Structures are given as C-alpha cells and as structure tokens.
Amino acid sequence: MPDLPPQLTTPLLTMITQQSLDEDYKVAAERRALGDADPRGPASHRVVAVVVLVFGVLVSTAFVQHTLSEDVDNAGRRALTERITAQRDRVDDLQADIAELRETNADLGEMLAAANEAEQAVDGQLRRVQVRTGFVAVRGPGVRIIVDNPPNADELLRDDDLHLLVNGLWGAGAEAISINGQRLTAVSAIRNSGIPILVNGVGVAPPYSVLAVGDSGSLQANLTDTSSGLAFASLVDRFGFVFEMDNDGDLSLPAAPRRLQELRTAQTGQAADQSPEKKEPRQ
C-alpha cells in the first residue's frame, strides 16, 4: 500500500482540529524567520484595529438585529394568540346563536304546522262557501231538470214558478244550481222582463234546463218533501208544464259571471275594523 498524503489518511475531525490555526500564520512566521520580512510600521496595526472594529460592528449589528426581529416575532405571535382567542370567543357566541336559532326554528316550525292546519281548515271552509255562492265552477252528481211551457196553452212559466223550483232544490240539499248555464249565486235574480225570464240579468229561453249538484240519491225525494217543491209540483199539475227530472252522475256547472263576484260597495273585514267615519251615511 503506497504512502498516502496526510490529508487523505487523517480523519476529518482530527484534521479540522489540527488545522484550526490558519497555516498561513506558520508560513508567514517561517518566512519572517528566514529574514525576508518587510519592516512593519504602526499603519499595519491600524489596519488590524479597523478590521477588529468592523468585527465589533458586525457582532453588535447581528445581535441588535436578532433582538429586534425576535421582538417582532413575539409581537406577531402575541397578536395571533389574541386573534385566536377572539375568534374562539366568536365561535362560542355563534354556536350559542345557532342553538338559539335552532330552538326558534323548532318553535316556528310548530307554529307553521299549526298555521298550515288552520289554513287547510279555512281552505275547506272557503271552498264550501265558494261552491255555495257560485264563485267557482263545480262538477259532480246531481239532477237534471227540464221545464218548459205547456204545449198548446197560453200559460207561460214565470219567474215565480222558477223561484219555487230553485227554492225547493236549495231546501232539498242542492249545493250548486244553474239555469240554462247561468250559475245561481247569493245575489242572483230570477225575474221576468216582459215575457222572457232573466237569470243573472241574462235572458234565458225555454226549455229551461235546471242543473242541481247534490246527493243524487236523495235530491229528487227531498224535493217533493219541501213546501216549495210541493207548490211547484202542484203548478206543474195545474198548468201542464213540461217537467222532466233525471239523475245525472256527472254535471258540470260554470262559475257565476265575474260581475256578480265583484264587491262594489261592501268591504270585506270585520265590523270592529271599521272606523266610525266610514259608518256614517253619506249625505
């Protein structure tokens, strides 16, 4: 094995320790010992002093700089900690809010369910009232009645006669009635204008087709039980009017004309809502 230079055989740490002093110093000292040293003046000492001064500035600057940045870091950390705490408090508050809102939500949900029930009840009521008052078109089982003037006679059907029939149907349990396509409402009128009969202000011509929606099983029988129905039946007998009554499984009745559905003077609402001024009659 050939001899290797010491740089290769010496362990790294040992070499570092051995060469901790710059070898240049030894080299310079050897050169000086050989006698070729140049004479040194005080100027070189000044250079050393300047270098040491620079070293002092470096050390103190690094120290100050590190202290400053440490302060900044600490301030930043403190600010972050404070923000974390504040945000945690906020989260707590918000969670409390969430719980509160959940409770409110549950309460409101119950109220909504109650309101829905009430609405359904009112809806049903409204529907019944609308059917009775002719506000909506209806279809359903009922009776179809054809009445006509008697053939070969001078007697004509009058409004009073139709009144009797319609009153009898209402009394027999009819829920909706129309005459020749004119739906009867709470404000409908059946009256004579000369010879023709007006229903809802519209002239209708014989034969009169009276449709009544109701329980088709009992409507016919009930009609003969009412006094109006009896009176009309006796009129039919006396004057020989044409009268045909048949059950019909599927009658279709239109809604009343819109002009009858509008309220021109009356206002909806309860009496308690109205102010005294509105109650005074206009002069």
Place this chain on the structure above:
Amino acid sequence: MIAVLGLLVGVLLGIVFELDVPLGLEPYLPIAVVAALDAVFGGLRAWLDGIFDDKVFVVSFVSNVVIAAGIVYVGDRLGVGGQLSTGVIVVLGIRIFSNVAAIRRHLFHA
C-alpha cells in the same frame, strides 16, 4: 491594545446606530459573524503563539466572512441553504473551540 479599543468602539457603534440590515442579507449576517469570530480567535491564538501576522489576519478575516456568506448564498440558491449553513457552523465551531482551547492553555498554562 489598539485592537481591543477598536473592538469596543465597533460594538458601541453597532449598538448606537442600530444599523438596519437589508432583508436580503439578513440570513447571511449570523454566518458572517461566526466566520469572523473564527478569524478573530485564530488571530488571537497566533498572537499568543508569537506568530501573529497582520496581513494574514486581515486576509483570513475578509476571506472567512466572504466565503462563509457566499457558501450559504449558493446553498440558498440551490435549495440546500439550511444544510450548508449547518456544515459551515459545525466546521467553524470546531475550529473556534480548538483555538479557544489553545488560548486557554497559553493563558492558564493548563
């Protein structure tokens, strides 16, 4: 004597003026300080050994600072700045310790 005076004045100057190091140079200042420390202790030991040479001291000081900072800078560019500065610190630290040990032997003859 004049060197000790220079050190004191330098430290005072640094503290009084609180020089602001540019942000880009900030990571290299501690390394430069450690390298300078090594040069200073090496010079002190050489002085105690009686072989101090001001020219060698000045050159070793400047080259130590520049090379240490340069190595770390290159390491930063390459993405191994942390490892390289650790290596520099280890080598310089060992040198400082052995120099200080030699100084101690000179001062206390122990």
